[in-house]
Amino acid sequence: MxxxxxxxxxxxxxxxxxxxxxxxxxxxxxxxxxxxxxxxxxxxxxxxxxxxxxxxxxxxxxxxxxxxxxxxxxxxxxxxxxxxxxxxxxxxxxxxxxxxxxxxxxxxxxxxxxxxxxxxxxxxxxxxxxxxxxxxxxxxxxxxxxxxxxxxxxxxxxxxxxxxxxxxxxxxxxxxxxxxxxxxxxxxxxxxxxxxxxxxxxxxxxxxxxxxxxxxxxxxxxxxxxxxxxxxxxxxxxxxxxxxxxxxxxxxxxxxxxxxxxxxxxxxxxxxxxxxxxxxxxxxxxxxxxxxxxxxxxxxxxxxxxxxxxxxxxxxxxYGLVPQMASSSAQVLVTVFDAEHMPASLKLAKELRAGGLTVEIYPEAVKLAKQFKYGDKVGIPIGVVVGPDDLAAGTVAVKRFADRKQMNVAQTDAVDAIFELLNTNA
RNA sequence: GCGGUUGUAGCUCAGUUGGUUAGAGCGCUGGUUUGUGGUACCAGAUGUCGUGGGUUCGAGUCCCAUCUACCGCCCCA
Missing domain, CATH: 3.30.930.10 (Bira Bifunctional Protein; Domain 2)
Incomplete structure (x- = not known):
């Protein structure tokens, strides 16, 4: 030191x-x-x-x-x-x-x-x-x-x-x-x-x-x-x-x-x-x-x-005029279900970015609790999960951290759903 | 340049007239919960006590020096 x-x-x-x-x-x-x-x-x-x-x-x-x-x-x-x-x-x-x-x-x-x-x-x-x-x-x-x-x-x-x-x-x-x-x-x-x-x-x-x-x-x-x-x-x-x-x-x-x-x-x-x-x-x-x-x-x-x-x-x-500001500039955290699903998460992140969202991906396949905790801690408002069930159904799980509101939406609708969540109050 | 205060875990700090293995809270890691964070409970890890000397049987604690940060003075665009 x-x-x-x-x-x-x-x-x-x-x-x-x-x-x-x-x-x-x-x-x-x-x-x-x-x-x-x-x-x-x-x-x-x-x-x-x-x-x-x-x-x-x-x-x-x-x-x-x-x-x-x-x-x-x-x-x-x-x-x-x-x-x-x-x-x-x-x-x-x-x-x-x-x-x-x-x-x-x-x-x-x-x-x-x-x-x-x-x-x-x-x-x-x-x-x-x-x-x-x-x-x-x-x-x-x-x-x-x-x-x-x-x-x-x-x-x-x-x-x-x-x-x-x-x-x-x-x-x-x-x-x-x-x-x-x-x-x-x-x-x-x-x-x-x-x-x-x-x-x-x-x-x-x-x-x-x-x-x-x-x-x-x-x-x-x-x-x-x-x-x-x-x-x-x-x-x-x-x-x-x-x-x-x-x-x-x-x-x-x-x-x-x-x-x-x-x-x-x-x-x-x-x-x-x-x-x-x-x-x-x-x-x-x-x-x-x-x-x-x-x-x-x-x-x-x-x-x-x-x-x-x-x-x-x-x-x-x-005078308390400096606002609390999120550490991360990302709007979305894409989690990684396990090592096998890393490609699916990477692809989802790419699509969300293409849709105009700022996105962080968790770089390791650690347990979801840890990933969610990280996302919340750095001030990312939304977390998404693509696990085996979602992949099979062609959906993603989208969750707003502030009020724990979560929904499953078709992958193709994910961008719209996330913007909807970002634009409404928790 | 002058005067003062300060320094102990990642952070904020406690630590008695010097006494044996240096503590707390927060945070961190793991668990209660093998597809989900904020609360709760359980368990765990972490220190050259700023640095160098000195006094002492023994120093985080006392003394000297030094460095750092901070608070005044000076100065201020």
Whole structure:
């Protein structure tokens, strides 16, 4: 046991039980994105370090990415996020792609951090982005898609919430406090991000450490406590208005504390959370109007969000929203009466498949009880038996496990009979 | 990088102030039932007690180290 080679720290082995849950999430993500006309795409999972160096968070690139040299001596990184790859790909084709560009993606990402609850080193992330339009409708649409997915899996707005803020608004307000240089503003944004994580005293000390006066710190505090601040930002007023029309306004709240860590955000920023506050952010996103130009392309504006698979899975499990799913994808288990009847079972399985059913055959002539037990255990709804009596009569025994309903039907009618059983309730 | 918790059967765990052959439930195998699973009853198999050292007449239990997973901090796309 202890000699089995271990998996890499922070990775998860997707055994079928877990894989089914991931696929379940993926299906809901796909449905939500496609409902709004988004196209699926994918980027490479390794990129040059250079791609991230400019615009992602500094900590992210320097300390939390898997960076290594390839055999040619080039520095490459396992992608820690998708948006820079998106910007790069858009930049390459920005003149030929019809706008708005509506794309979604789901794939693996890596961050070299200490694994904890809701955080792994390899994780899967759903990205939805709309580029080539500055309309606030795009910001709201992106937000609505995230909510759509959460609704699809059974969440309601009393459990989850999306906090919203505007980088432009905060920029303006911070400038009004007398912080105008770029680095100073970035430091204040980080300070805002920390307000919920430290005591008021510590937070004040932290602010003083940044060189802020106590008047400035108190001003900032008042700012963050102001629930109506959004009314001073036309983009937020409009944003909430569009959400109203899209029918999802109840999921959203203004929150001045939300600024998000990424450096490239320029406008609306958002963060999905559980209202109970027991978990990390479910998704995060915002508008990034300069990113495509920053990787060398024409100016193409964009807005998007990313949802990791880990936190949403934890919360969905917590609220009992993940359905029980059968292990086997088969609708029918063809049993084997004894070794002599194996050919008859194989032929029957072939015919059932030809009739459009998914079929597992039991590969050994063990006693029927064992075969039935197996079929029930892996979640196959129907079992069939072809024994000597059936063979002589040209029939098969068809049984629905759920209610033990069993009937003998002519072999030629088996497909219809099974579909009938599958389509009626036990 | 810092602090803490943890590790005993396939799984979830119990195991007294250190004491002789390490237990339970679930699961698994067989049987009650040689053409039929979910319940019930009967029987059975299964352990380098994470790893390496140390203390002791004696260690699953105490000490040290180490690894793993987990929980915080840091950071967070």
């Amino acid at each position: 202890s000699s089995i080679i271990r998996p890499v720290k922070g990775t998860r082995d997707f055994y079928p039980d877990l894989m089914r849950k991931r696929t379940w999430l993926y299906d809901h993500m796909r449905r939500a994105a496609e409902a709004y006309g988004y196209q699926e795409w994918e980027a490479p999972i390794i990129e040059t370090l250079e791609l991230y160096a400019a615009k992602s968070g500094e900590e992210l690139v320097k300390e939390q990415s898997f960076v290594f040299e390839d055999r040619g001596g080039n520095e490459v990184t396992l992608r820690p996020e998708l948006t820079p790859s998106l910007a790069r790909m858009i930049a390459q084709k920005s003149r030929e792609l019809p706008k708005p560009i509506r794309w979604w993606s789901f794939g693996p990402f890596w961050r070299y951090e200490r694994p904890q609850k809701g955080r792994t080193r390899e994780f899967f992330q759903w990205n939805v982005d709309c580029l080539g339009t500055s309309s606030i409708v795009a910001d709201a649409e992106i937000a609505a898609i995230a909510v759509q997915m959460l609704r699809n899996i059974g969440f309601t707005s009393d459990k989850l919430v999306v906090y919203v803020n505007s980088r432009q608004l905060m920029d303006r307000k911070i400038a009004e406090l007398g912080v105008s240089d770029k680095d100073g503003k970035a430091a204040v944004l980080r300070m805002i991000d920390k307000i919920d994580k430290m005591s008021r005293e510590k937070w004040h000390v932290y602010g003083e450490g940044l060189g802020l006066s106590s008047a400035q710190i108190e001003g900032l505090e008042a700012l963050l406590g102001n629930k109506d601040l959004w009314q001073e930002a036309p983009e937020l007023v409009e944003f909430f208005g569009v959400l109203e029309n899209l029918g999802v306004r109840d999921w959203f709240e203004y929150n001045a504390n939300i600024v998000r860590g990424l450096n490239y955000y320029t406008g609306v920023v958002m963060e999905g959370r559980d209202r109970a506050g027991d978990h990390r952010a479910i998704f995060g996103g915002g508008r990034y109007d300069n990113l495509v130009a920053d990787v060398g392309g024409d100016a193409v504006t964009g807005v998007g969000f990313a949802m990791g698979d880990v936190v949403i899975s934890l919360i969905a499990e917590e």
